[in-house]
Amino acid sequence: MSIxxxxxxxxxxxxxxxxxxxxxxxxxxREIRERGLEGEVRVLETxxxxxxxxxxxxxxxxxxxxxxxxxxxxVALLVEEHLLKGRVPSSLKHAPLDLQDGAKVLHxxxxxxxxxxxxxxxxxxxxxDDMREVLASGGYAxxxxxVADRMTPEAVIDEVKKSGLRGRxxxxxxxxxxxxxxxxxxxxxxxIICNADEGEPGTFKDRLILEGDPHRIVEAxxxxxxxxxxxxxxVYIRGExxxxxxxxxxxxxxxxxxxxxxxxxxxxxxxxxxxxKKGAGAYICGDETALLESLEGKRGxxxxxxxxxxxxxxxxxxxxVNNVETxxxxxxxxxxxxxxxxTMGTEKSSGTKVFTILGHVEHPGLVxxxxxxxxxxxxxxxxxxxxxxxxxxxxxxxxxxxxFLPEGLLDVRMDFESLKENKAVLGSGAVLVMDEDxxxxxxxxxxxxxxxxxxxGRCAPCRIGTRQLLNLAWKLRRGKGRETDLDTMLRLxxxxxxxxxxxxxxxxxxxxxxxxxxxxxxxxxxxxxTTEEARV
Amino acid sequence: MESKQIHIPDNAEYxxxxxxxxxxxxxxxxxxxxLHRAQKIFGYLPMEVQHFVARELGVPHSQVYGVVTFYxxxxxxxxxxxIVNICLGTACHVKGASEILKALEKELGxxxxxxxxxxxxxxxxxxxxxxxxxxxxxxxxxxxxxRLNPQKTIQIxxxxxxAQTVK
Ligand SMILES: Cc1cc2nc3c(=O)[nH]c(=O)nc-3n(C[C@H](O)[C@H](O)[C@H](O)COP(=O)(O)O)c2cc1C
Ligand code: FES
Numbered sequence: 114m115s116i117x118x119x120x121x122x123x124x125x126x127x128x129x130x131x132x133x134x135x136x137x138x139x140x141x142x143r144e145i146r147e148r149g150l151e152g153e154v155r156v157l158e159t160x161x162x163x164x165x166x167x168x169x170x171x172x173x174x175x176x177x178x179x180x181x182x183x184x185x186x187x188v189a190l191l192v193e194e195h196l197l198k199g200r201v202p203s204s205l206k207h208a209p210l211d212l213q214d215g216a217k218v219l220h221x222x223x224x225x226x227x228x229x230x231x232x233x234x235x236x237x238x239x240x241x242d243d244m245r246e247v248l249a250s251g252g253y254a255x256x257x258x259x260v261a262d263r264m265t266p267e268a269v270i271d272e273v274k275k276s277g278l279r280g281r282x283x284x285x286x287x288x289x290x291x292x293x294x295x296x297x298x299x300x301x302x303x304x305i306i307c308n309a310d311e312g313e314p315g316t317f318k319d320r321l322i323l324e325g326d327p328h329r330i331v332e333a334x335x336x337x338x339x340x341x342x343x344x345x346x347x348v349y350i351r352g353e354x355x356x357x358x359x360x361x362x363x364x365x366x367x368x369x370x371x372x373x374x375x376x377x378x379x380x381x382x383x384x385x386x387x388x389x390k391k392g393a394g395a396y397i398c399g400d401e402t403a404l405l406e407s408l409e410g411k412r413g414x415x416x417x418x419x420x421x422x423x424x425x426x427x428x429x430x431x432x433x434v435n436n437v438e439t440x441x442x443x444x445x446x447x448x449x450x451x452x453x454x455x456t457m458g459t460e461k462s463s464g465t466k467v468f469t470i471l472g473h474v475e476h477p478g479l480v481x482x483x484x485x486x487x488x489x490x491x492x493x494x495x496x497x498x499x500x501x502x503x504x505x506x507x508x509x510x511x512x513x514x515x516x517f518l519p520e521g522l523l524d525v526r527m528d529f530e531s532l533k534e535n536k537a538v539l540g541s542g543a544v545l546v547m548d549e550d551x552x553x554x555x556x557x558x559x560x561x562x563x564x565x566x567x568x569x570g571r572c573a574p575c576r577i578g579t580r581q582l583l584n585l586a587w588k589l590r591r592g593k594g595r596e597t598d599l600d601t602m603l604r605l606x607x608x609x610x611x612x613x614x615x616x617x618x619x620x621x622x623x624x625x626x627x628x629x630x631x632x633x634x635x636x637x638x639x640x641x642x643t644t645e646e647a648r649v
Numbered sequence: 650m651e652s653k654q655i656h657i658p659d660n661a662e663y664x665x666x667x668x669x670x671x672x673x674x675x676x677x678x679x680x681x682x683x684l685h686r687a688q689k690i691f692g693y694l695p696m697e698v699q700h701f702v703a704r705e706l707g708v709p710h711s712q713v714y715g716v717v718t719f720y721x722x723x724x725x726x727x728x729x730x731x732i733v734n735i736c737l738g739t740a741c742h743v744k745g746a747s748e749i750l751k752a753l754e755k756e757l758g759x760x761x762x763x764x765x766x767x768x769x770x771x772x773x774x775x776x777x778x779x780x781x782x783x784x785x786x787x788x789x790x791x792x793x794x795x796r797l798n799p800q801k802t803i804q805i806x807x808x809x810x811x812a813q814t815v816k
Binding site for chain 1: 684720723794
């Protein structure tokens with residue numbers, strides 16, 4: 114890759130920034146300069162490792178050692194001992210690092226258990242804004258294969274279809290099929306849109322992909338554009354994700370410079386370009402039809418389906434909307450083949466999935482593992498178990514429109530089918546762990562508050578339904594509930610599921626039903642309190 | 650018609666916005682991007698600015714108003730020098746975000762959406778910053794603070810104020 118003997122990777126994410134990573138990095142660079150090591154050691158900013166709350170991290174390659182909890186005052190020792198003398202100073206917190214294929218359980222950090230990193234493969238190993246490194250580490254290999262093998266658009270779609278890739282944005286729709294439908298829809302201009310609105314609370318996987326490896330998304334969207342016959346793509350990014358926007362913009366500019374975007378991509382006679390659009394903070398805009406409205410500069414009211422975006426999308430033209438993580442899988446599928454992709458995951462849910470493990474766990478953070486990994490493993494191995502040695506009560510899967518699962522279902526496998534069998538959804542991949550002291554009633558109340566706030570107000574079932582549900586939950590929480598309230602809540606949510614205009618209102622049933630079904634006792638206790646008080 | 654009755658001053662801010670609108674008027678659906686810029690220039694989007702945008706883009710004011718009120722990001726009221734955003738997302742909720750909010754409301758003497766008398770802080774809430782690994786989380790302007798508890802949060806805001814006044 115280069116003549117440097119050693120690379121020091123400095124993962125930048127919110128956690129490390131807060132822990133003072135830039136100060137450490139400046140000290141490191143100064144120390145390296147002062148010791149005359151500039152020509153030998155290179156310091157690189159990368160995306161996150163997915164290890165949260167361990168302070169500033171530094172990873173030394175090729176030695177595969179990572180240091181945690183680094184302070185500026187530790188740097189001199191590291192340079193002196195490790196870089197000059199070649200030995201790891203034992204006084205610094207360190208551990209061998211191997212996320213990809215290492216079998217050892219490393220450090221005390223659950224998150225360094227072996228993972229299967231595909232979409233996050235490069236996110237923390239390669240400087241996202243160094244084009245030479247991106248290319249040297251296999252970036253744009255998928256696009257190159259298309260050119261080298263003269264793959265037709267149909268062949269590309271076929272490869273994606275054979276891989277079995279399904280949408281990671283929530284619904285699990287087969288990606289190849291979506292592209293084919295878009296390709297076959299009549300229309301002058303076609304569009305590919307990357308959905309990076311990531312609004313589901315408790316989810317930040319897309320942010321880390323965008324920050325850590327934006328070129329992967331540029332490549333994927335170019336491939337998608339070629340396959341569908343689209344010449345323009347939009348990346349719709351949450352307004353709050355300042356760093357994602359900055360890194361993505363830089364990647365787009367670099368790709369243009371290298372002829373990977375523009376009027377004649379790789380001199381292959383195909384035009385494609387990308388543009389970023391900033392979201393303005395509305396949960397509903399994560400829904401693909403609302404997103405289209407927002408892209409057109411309007412209120413983000415969802416559209417009535419059908420017609421579907423694949424036929425009538427942006428400006429009524431055929432459009433494919435794909436999630437960030439979905440797209441991030443595409444370059445690998447094209448470069449290494451559908452067969453390779455199918456070796457991971459399960460028969461019907463191939464590949465990997467990125468999960469964010471949060472709440473009352475020992476090691477919150479994100480992991481990428483094969484589809485079908487049991488929930489128990491996520492919580493207890495990767496997450497390090499419930500914090501403070503307390504007991505597990507529930508996991509909320511998939512954010513606000515997700516499902517509460519009780520202890521009895523911890524062995525469920527995390528793939529589309531297995532979850533569906535248990536009336537649950539993979540959703541955004543958020544796994545929020547709640548310990549024995551957490552209140553489900555309280556949590557449901559908070560979720561309903563979220564829905565009442567985010568309901569766009571266009572249809573009555575959702576506008577009124579979310580408000581009514583919130584009122585009922587509020588009463589229960591205050592100990593003012595009635596016996597019949599639980600069934601009223603269930604009936605309301607069911608009604609909304611059947612009549613609301615868009616998936617926001619339709620999905621309120623998910624948290625409501627699972628909370629009441631699995632934790633009915635907790636709700637009844639609220640009711641009982643009331644009846645007893647009434648008697649007094 | 651109505652927009653004519655509103656007096657739009659001719660100053661540097663409006664001129665900057667006008668330039669931006671002219672540069673972007675040929676791109677389809679520019680309204681949201683224009684409002685982003687306008688809020689950056691003015692800090693918020695008062696009626697006057699909305700009318701100006703409507704007139705320059707040639708769309709009804711109702712449409713501009715509709716968009717402004719739909720998105721959480723746009724504000725129609727002026728804010729303090731610094732905006733304090735408490736995350737109430739699911740991950741922050743289980744880690745006690747509402748306790749922090751309560752403590753801050755008490756400490757600053759304002760409710761959510763309010764601004765302190767000295768116009769220093771505006772208190773606001775958000776659904777999730779995607780920084781859930783650090784829950785509970787708040788953002789002060791563009792800066793994220795994690796692993797909070799009520800005392801720590803109050804201390805951070807106190808320190809920021811001191812740092813500012815010393816400057
Ligand atoms: C209320 C709501 C919010 C959504 N939020 C997101 C989101 O933040 N990101 C996302 O990729 N998909 C989101 N979706 C799903 C999208 O509508 C769409 O299915 C997805 O972007 C398709 O991409 P995929 O096929 O790659 O999964 C949301 C759906 C609904 C109903
Ligand atoms: S839930 Fe608070 S940052 Fe995500």
